[in-house]
Amino acid sequence: MLLEGELRIPSGCAISGMINRRGERFSGEAVIKSIALMHDRSNGLGGGFAAYGIYPEYKDYYALHLMYMNQSCRDEVESIIKDNFSVEVEERIATRNHKGIVKPPNLWRYFVVPKDYKIHESKDSEDDFMAAITMEINVKFNGKACVISSGRNMGAFKGVGYPEDIGEFFRLDEYKAYSWVAHGRFPTNTPGWWGGAHPFTLLDWSIVHNGEVSSYGANRRFLEMFNYKIALQTDTEVIAYAIDLLVRKHKLPLELAAKVLAPPFWKDIDRMSNDDQKVYQSLRTIYGSLLMNGPFSIILGFPGGIMALNDRLKLRSLTAAEKGDLLLVASEESAIREICPNPDRVWYPRGGEPVIGRLYEEVTI
């Protein structure tokens, strides 16, 4: 059977995310409980988490989370890592045995800094250098080795199983983060590959997604013009690259990037003020190929915040709630009330209206 990346697998899903905007860090128990409530939205073929603020003691190092199917792959990847980075820490990612998790791959973590001369040789920015190495490993080993995450002071944990089992397997109750993002997967067809679980990450971005993007072919071919190598052939991957292109490379504010993924209708643009009309017309004409059409709800994790977004017709469920400094978003309201029974405010974001939670300005992590 073909692995993800060799064919395209649409899937339905559950998503949940939360952030403490004061920057207070909390364990993964809450997010596991929230995603566990939506057990029936997954089918045991994939679950995962991303957490921000979990490595304060190594916050200046890139945290590489690696997955190896065998020892020879590990040797090869480690030689690439040691060639390009100074490695501060090299360790197994701690796991606990869980009856719901079978045959996990070898999971390793490295805290690294890129070697200066390697960045210099690459003639790229440090970010582009990191992105290129990640893509190189993911493409080269064809699923036998996989970079799960590579950002600073953040990490992704994912695998084949129900998300709550994955969370317990990775001992997420022992990590503390100011924001958490979780995903339970219901693929329509999958070989059950650990690398294919979500979140998908790139640099500091992590993304979980529920839906099926009907514009995939257009999105993908546009991103390829900007040198993105589409390795996994998932919708989540193209959404992550689209956000990376718009926000990191083209310097759009996140709020406007959301308006590229889920733009206002022309009839609404026609009613805007003159300046806005010009901006939105240009956004849609220049980045029309990045419109994510068809149903989706996503949660994007980034350093200092999360963003939740629906497709513009709101064809997937998404609920948001606030309780003090806490902002929560999930596929279902019940998944929020499970961990926060009396929120100050609950609302259903309109299609194309991003919900963005950021750390308060005075907070430093």
Added chain:
Amino acid sequence: MKHQALPPEFSVIRNEDKCIQCQACVRQCGFDVHEYDEEKNQVCANETNCVNCQRCVMICPTKALSITNNPNHYRINHHWNSVHIQNISRQAATGGVILTGMGNDKPMPSYFDRILINASQVSNPSIDPLREPMELRTYLGAKPDQIKLTSENGQLKLAEPPPPQVRIETPLLFSAISYGAISLEVCETLARAATELGTLYNTGEGGLHKDLYQYKNNTIVQVASGRYGVNHQYLNAGRIVEIKIGQGAKPGIGGHLPGEKITRSISETRMIPEGTDAISPAPHHDIYSIEDLRQLIYNLKEATNYQKPISVKISAVHNIAAIASGAVRAGADIIAIDGFRGGTGAAPMAIRDHVGIPIELALAVVDQRLREEKIRNRVSLLAAGGFRSSADVIKAIALGADAVYLATAPLIAIGCRLCQKCYTGKCSWGICTQDPYKTKRVNPELAAERVSNLIHGWSHEIKEMMGGMGINSIESLRGNRAHLQGVGLNEKELKLLGIKYAGEAI
């Protein structure tokens, strides 16, 4: 001996019980087929002249007429068919070139007929265009690689004005047909329809008649090798200026409008003396290479103060991808590719039927090549040449077109029945003629309504199919080949089209 009689191609069957000798057919036939015999009080037919344009059949008040293929035929021969024999016989008499009109009618493979469209089931809901917005609006013109914004008092603004963009409300435009090839009434029909639809029609190389300047906001003005009717006012009247390099029906050759057709009005519009032949040379005499094309593009940009996108129309030929790429790098904002099924008012049959390549393949390889060179967004791609239905249009857009040029389809809406005798100037339908007795058969107001109806109908169908794919905006279909699969195509064809075989996992 010089002329050998040829059997008529068609038989005119008149039901004498129904015929009332009203002679409508006599008056309507542009080819002098029907004749009234006063002595016999009977209408009879000179079948040799019949071109099967169906005008008499439609006009006959008692439905007494029908036209069929002449049952007489040459001895069956799968190599030398009747067209070959007739053409050879005609050329033996005249030594001339066999002319024809409209598009290639040979049974070459139609790739559109071997491509099938996707639809949503379960994992992705289809969208109902009757309940949800479904957007077809398209902007033609070069797009920058990225947006640049500035902020003034918290208000985001564009840091620099975008390149000129022309908005069309449906991805369907009317392709170039010149005044001279068709009547002024038909030009006006297309102009009115384009205006009503919020799209564009194209003047072709015949200039812009003074009565049509009122439709300038929906006009593409063409600059062809003959430069007929090109002046400052003309260039600045249109929304887009199109340089015609080639035409799908006759790649590699120019055009010829005989002096008999150059009436006073056409002579004024084309800026040439009345009664002189209007000959469009095969190449532009100032374009012998790609750098010359760049000069003309920038001459036209200068002349229009950089306010109009410049389109370059090329016919689909063997090395089309490299040619299109060169045109983009030469500064074209729009590339129109005309496939080998594209129509014409007159072309040598040998060229119409044998030169050029299918639009489906040309479009697919051009879109792919421009993406590989990372310049696809610098240009809008128009596809032309034999689009028969909304399904053909959907397939072209998914292969990579921004929009589609139509000419034969709106002419059929006006009345054309593809008799292929446009070059004779005798068109019974009043479309491809300058004879005022015939041109008045087209009422621009009523004909424009029929053309508008057609485009509305296709647009509705496009929306329905897009909704079925779970797509509610045309830009998500553009270049989205994941929604196409092939049947009856070999590996090479699938590869060139960039699509998978029907049933293959996407």
